[in-house]
Structure formats: C-alpha cells, structure tokens
Amino acid sequence: MGIIERIKEIEAEMARTQKNKATEYHLGQLKAKIAKLRTQLLEPPKGASGGGEGFEVTKYGHGRVALIGFPSVGKSTLLTMLTGTHSEAASYEFTTLTCIPGVIHYNDTKIQLLDLPGIIEGASEGKGRGRQVIAVAKSSDLVLMVLDASKSEGHRQILTKELEAVGLRLNKKPPQIYFKKKKTGGISFNTTAPLTHIDEKLCYQILHEYKIHNAEVLFRENATVDDFIDVIEGNRKYIKCVYVYNKIDVVGIDDVDRLARQPNSIVISCNLKANRLLARMWDEMGLVRVYSKPQGQQPDFDEPFVLSSDRGGCTVEDFCNHVHRTLVKDMKYALVWGTSARHNPQNCGLSQHLEDEDVVQVVKKKERDEGGRGRFKSHSNAPARIADREKKAPLKQ
Ligand SMILES: Nc1nc2c(ncn2[C@@H]2O[C@H](COP(=O)(O)OP(=O)(O)OP(=O)(O)O)[C@@H](O)[C@H]2O)c(=O)[nH]1
Ligand SMILES: [K+]
Numbered sequence: 001m002g003i004i005e006r007i008k009e010i011e012a013e014m015a016r017t018q019k020n021k022a023t024e025y026h027l028g029q030l031k032a033k034i035a036k037l038r039t040q041l042l043e044p045p046k047g048a049s050g051g052g053e054g055f056e057v058t059k060y061g062h063g064r065v066a067l068i069g070f071p072s073v074g075k076s077t078l079l080t081m082l083t084g085t086h087s088e089a090a091s092y093e094f095t096t097l098t099c100i101p102g103v104i105h106y107n108d109t110k111i112q113l114l115d116l117p118g119i120i121e122g123a124s125e126g127k128g129r130g131r132q133v134i135a136v137a138k139s140s141d142l143v144l145m146v147l148d149a150s151k152s153e154g155h156r157q158i159l160t161k162e163l164e165a166v167g168l169r170l171n172k173k174p175p176q177i178y179f180k181k182k183k184t185g186g187i188s189f190n191t192t193a194p195l196t197h198i199d200e201k202l203c204y205q206i207l208h209e210y211k212i213h214n215a216e217v218l219f220r221e222n223a224t225v226d227d228f229i230d231v232i233e234g235n236r237k238y239i240k241c242v243y244v245y246n247k248i249d250v251v252g253i254d255d256v257d258r259l260a261r262q263p264n265s266i267v268i269s270c271n272l273k274a275n276r277l278l279a280r281m282w283d284e285m286g287l288v289r290v291y292s293k294p295q296g297q298q299p300d301f302d303e304p305f306v307l308s309s310d311r312g313g314c315t316v317e318d319f320c321n322h323v324h325r326t327l328v329k330d331m332k333y334a335l336v337w338g339t340s341a342r343h344n345p346q347n348c349g350l351s352q353h354l355e356d357e358d359v360v361q362v363v364k365k366k367e368r369d370e371g372g373r374g375r376f377k378s379h380s381n382a383p384a385r386i387a388d389r390e391k392k393a394p395l396k397q
C-alpha cells in the first residue's frame with residue numbers, strides 16, 4: 001500500500017472513532033502516524049534532484065510574496081497589474097505553467113512577487129504541479145491566497161488544508177513548547193501552564209510513536225496534540241497569509257461585505273484599483289526601513305536599509321551588519337532618531353530595537369559624534385514622524 005493510501009486509511013479510522021476521553025490517546029497516536037507519513041511523502045524520491053522545471057527562481061529584493069490559488073482566480077492578472085511584468089492571463093484553467101517573478105516597488109522597497117500555476121485539491125499529494133507550487137510558497141515571506149469571490153467559500157478551507165498537509169502553518173505562531181531529544185535519562189515532562197488538550201500520558205504515547213525514549217519536554221502554553229506533533233516534526237514553516245478575494249466586480253455588495261469581514265482577508269478586483277492590497281501586503285511583511293546618516297551629512301531618504309523582525313531582526317546590530325560586516329566591531333554607540341528613540345537623538349547600544357523610518361548614525365570608536373538635534377530635508381515621512389515624536393517628548397540635549 002502506498003503512503004497516500006495509508007494516510008487515507010488512518011483518516012478514515014479517525015473519522016469513524018468517536019471523540020471522548022477513552023479514545024483520546026488512540027486519536028493522538030493516529031495523528032502522529034499521519035504526521036510521520038506526510039513527512040515521508042515530502043521526502044524527494046531517491047535519485048530525484050527535487051525542485052522541478054521553471055520553479056527555481058532566485059530571491060530578489062527585500063522580501064518574497066507568493067500568489068497561491070485555484071486555477072483562473074486571477075493570479076497572473078494580479079501579477080501583471082502590480083509589477084508590470086507580463087504574465088499570460090486567460091479564461092481557461094492552467095494558463096500559467098511555471099513560476100513567473102515580478103517586482104513590486106513600494107515605499108522605497110522592492111518586493112518579489114511570484115505568479116504560480118493554479119493548484120487543486122490533492123496538490124499536497126502531488127496532483128498537478130501542487131508539490132512544486134507549495135515548495136515555492138514555503139520559501140516565501142508572505143502568501144497571498146487568491147480566491148475567486150464568486151466561487152465556493154469552501155475553497156479557502158481546501159487550500160489551507162493542502163498547505164497545512166505539507167507543514168505550512170498560516171498566521172500561526174510556533175507553539176510555546178520546549179523539546180529536546182536526549183541520549184539517556186528517559187522523558188522529563190514539565191509544564192508552566194495548565195494543559196487541557198494533552199496530558200503527560202498522551203505525550204509519552206506520541207513520543208513512543210516516534211520511538212523517542214529520552215527527551216526534555218516543557219509546555220509553556222496550553223498547546224494541543226497537533227502543536228506537540230509540529231514541534232516533534234520540527235520542519236514546520238510559519239508564514240503569514242492574506243486571503244485575497246478577487247473579482248468582487250462580479251458579486252453583490254452583500255457578498256463583498258461578508259468576505260471583507262473574514263479574518264486576514266482583503267477584497268479586490270483586478271478590474272478596479274488594488275492599492276489597498278499593496279499597503280496591506282507591505283504591513284504584513286513587517287519591513288523596517290532604516291536610514292543611515294553619515295556624520296555631518298543628511299541621510300539619504302531614498303535608499304533605506306531594509307530590516308525585518310521575522311527575518312534577521314531589526315536591532316542596531318542587525319542594521320550594522322547590513323551596512324558593513326566590520327561595523328559592529330568598530331561601533332562605539334549609535335545615535336538614533338525616530339519612533340524607537342526615547343528622545344531625538346538617543347544614544348543607543350547594539351541591542352536597541354529599531355522601528356520603521358528610524359535614522360541611525362553609527363559613531364565609531366575614535367570618532368566624535370556631532371550630537372545636536374537633527375532635522376532632515378526629504379520627501380519621506382520619516383522627518384515628520386521624528387519631529388512628531390520630539391513634540392510628544394521634547395528633551396534637552
Ligand atoms: N471579472 C473579473 N475577471 C477577472 C479579474 N481578475 C482576473 N479576471 C479574469 O479571470 C480569468 C483568469 O485570470 P488569470 O489571471 O489567467 O488567472 P490565474 O489565476 O492566473 O489562472 P491560471 O494561471 O490558469 O491558474 C481571465 O479571463 C481574467 O481576465 C477580476 O478582478 N474580475
Ligand atoms: K487562467
């Protein structure tokens with residue numbers, strides 16, 4: 001029997017089993033069995049090079065966004081509209097057969113947008129080009145799940161399930177569970193929060209299923225069996241997802257209103273303007289623009305250093321590493337202007353967390369800072385925001 005059949009069989013057994021206290025352990029074990037099989041399914045077949053034709057696109061810009069959706073929901077139309085890169089769009093399904101990259105220029109940052117072939121139910125098991133498409137989704141910083149506002153609302157659940165089946169977790173934080181395999185010593189089980197979904201015995205059983213007999217486990221939150229399995233598997237990818245309901249020009253206002261109220265959703269039409277989508281996308285990516293101010297000069301507000309709290313972090317240290325690899329070593333302190341500063345400028349160390357549109361001057365060892373209040377001329381919002389902040393908390397030098 002193949003892996004997919006075995007998964008189907010266990011799923012059927014789970015569906016047959018009534019959920020109650022007595023079956024809880026058995027169900028937990030079945031969940032672990034499925035998770036193991038799905039991981040097996042993800043391993044490339046022996047001898048295969050993986051990837052797939054046309055799907056390996058080099059990363060570019062300050063972040064990567066993938067367009068995922070059923071066929072003909074308007075992904076290519078959207079790519080062409082947002083990036084100016086032409087991607088063939090047509091009324092028939094599977095018009096797009098490869099990954100087509102475009103670049104969005106927004107807020108002085110560059111974001112790579114990837115158009116992909118449509119995926120269908122069963123994609124995670126290898127239907128169509130599903131596996132390759134999902135692999136690209138996994139490599140991105142944000143997924144835009146494009147849905148046709150005029151089609152079944154079940155599509156959202158079907159696609160979410162497909163992505164989850166291959167270890168993607170949308171709009172979720174990693175579970176607060178510490179887990180470490182050991183060589184000896186048995187299982188040490190601790191909690192710092194009351195558990196209502198899982199208990200020690202069930203944890204042992206799941207670990208047993210994974211043939212793990214020595215490990216340290218600490219639950220820091222009221223996590224579920226699925227959370228625990230995710231932590232054991234360790235290969236999960238936590239990604240933000242915005243559900244983009246397209247084609248609202250062909251549905252009634254009541255439907256538009258209802259869809260717009262779904263969690264993490266936005267409604268658009270490629271036949272109308274989609275500026276709100278860009279702003280939303282940019283917000284979700286959590287990018288932090290930091291302007292470098294050389295001593296005695298104005299910062300260049302057209303060329304931010306772009307940091308991200310999700311990737312790499314946004315402290316003064318991260319900023320230094322972006323500018324030059326020896327800068328951290330040479331820095332005496334940093335002067336920071338902007339919303340992260342308690343006063344403008346604030347003398348900061350490497351651990352200072354920077355916020356969007358902050359200005360930073362790195363004062364090197366054996367270099368004198370110019371101090372003083374900085375005012376910057378530019379068309380960026382940053383100077384206004386810095387001035388605003390100063391008004392709220394005026395401080396002497
Ligand atoms: N009414 C309406 N039609 C749209 C909208 N956006 C796209 N379309 C149409 O929907 C059809 C499919 O668009 P595509 O951009 O090819 O869709 P796709 O998701 O890339 O499709 P595949 O590549 O086949 O998966 C085309 O005929 C588009 O003109 C929209 O906002 N409103
Ligand atoms: K199409």
Ligand SMILES: [Mg+2]
Pocket residue numbers: 075076077088089095096115116117118
């Ligand atoms: Mg397309």
